[in-house]
Amino acid sequence: MDRERLFQLPDEYRHLFQFFFVFRVIALAFGLIWLLFKISQGANYTFGLFIWLGILLYTIAIYIKRHEMYALLLKHPTSLGFDIFVSVALLFAYSAGDSPFYYYSISPVIPAAMMFRFKGAVYSSGILSLSQLASVFVHGATMNEFFSLGHFPLFLGQITAYFTVGFMLVYPAGLLDEVIRQRSIIKEKTEKEAVSEERARLARELHDNLAQLLSVTKSKTNTLYEELSGKMADQAFDACQLIDHALQDLKNAIFALRPENIELGLDQMLTDFCRRLPFPNGCKIDTYFNIDGVNLSGEQKFEILRICQEALGNSVRHSRSDTIKLEAIKENRKLLVYIEDRGTGFEAAKISKGVGLLSMRERAEKLKADIEIISALEAGTKVKLTVPLKG
Template identity: 25%
Template sequence: MEPTEDQVYVIIFATIFLGGIMSTFVISMVFIHRQRQAQNRQKVDQIKSEHEMTLLNIENEIQQETLTHIGRELHDNIGQLLSLAKLNFGSIKPEKHAEGREILAQAIREVRGLSKQLNLDWVESISISEFIGQQLDRIEATGFCATTLQADFDLVDLPKESKLVLIRVIQESLNNAIKHALPDKILIRIEENGNRKQIRIKDDGKGFDSSQPSKGSGMTNLKMRMETIGGEFHLTSSVGIGTEITLTLPN
């Protein structure tokens, strides 16, 4: 039985209608896909911009920390060396002049060492173990507390951006221990946990209840900074026992 003329029209209309729906659906899906692509590009650009801004802030902070250190060294160390050299040169005894020349030579060596710190080239030339050792030596030199560094290996192949973040996070963690924990000892250990490399910073200071929400943004900032390089920041602390910070590096 052949379809009637009305049935033919219905079939044609239904075909056109379904074709229109399918076309609209396909166009809508393409439009949504392009919208999502644009949103993803915006998110990637935003993340990239935030990452670059974080690194820039860290560079500025490290430079400021370096300038502060250089200012202290010029005043407390080199200034005293020059004053001592002046006193020796003012003496009529020849042996004092020789001593003055040696002190002056030492001051010159100190100035040359400080000049190398005025830019961030030293970041690429120093390993994390060497940097930590320098920081701990400074703390011990003040007589504040005892320090220990235990390294199963050295972190020598880190990209500059990862090293910058680690340096600043380690600095801030040590500064927090000095300001708030008042420990007798600080221990830093570089080790491997499974296939992840970690830096553990532990003190035996006052500690605090780490289960309570933090009142400041310091720990949150350190956590975010580690995340910018694909790492992790974890803190545990107990009142009267001390604090341990674990920095897990990206694979």
């Protein structure tokens, strides 16, 4: 069991732990009835009443601190050994064949089976069964008495109860693990869908409002440019150029938020994106793709596209390189993506905390991928993304 994951979702397991406390309450009730019955027959069970009161207070303390105890068991499972030790001590307090605390001694098997499944059920039940056996002889039973029809069937029944309770909980605890796993998958899928819907909404808002506003502004500025002359015309022309750049950047942002071709293959998406990039000073992008048979989800393709967008954008704007290489290949159940230029490069230590580089690393984490960014002054920049593939 992944106890770190369960510690993050403690409410899921508290339902099974409630059974643990209910069982103890029932066991304490049986123990009290047993003690009162023996006392009514004249037996001296005063010591037993004190023990019963002690384990009652112990159980109340555990219940009051159940959240802390739950966290303690998940972080330090060996603490369960103390509870087993208490039950072993109770078995030795009286002969196991005639003990008012027998049912209570079963209770540690419950969390052991829930936390460690089959091994927990076997080990805890085995320890308590051996203690049960030893208790009989510690309190003076002979071999003949032990194997008599009056004692041996009862002993077998008691031992069977330990293992039965333990094995009963192996299946529901495992089933609950699967429920937690499925719930986590559903939650992750829902969150991704919500993010995708929000990106689509933002893309629509930018397209329907800001893009349209810039287009109208560009049209009016062009009209103004045609009506002006001299220095004023030059300024209007410069304004038109700035609006063109803003429109291009906005279109790239809209595409990044919601690629129209997200259903296409990654190679086609990257090719389409490269066509959209403005190439100053004659810069061009050489692409090479060998990713046939690579199946990626829309979310994976989106994150890879955004990483490539950031890396390519940086190279186009800052590297002053005349050629940028973009490669994507499949190799040993991994997708390798390379973006490389032979430009001016940069000192990695100085801008390692830049927003762009940080964004690339965060997106790589979402993909459970590794990303390397290698650069040096006048030696160019190389970005290598390694994405693990399923199957």
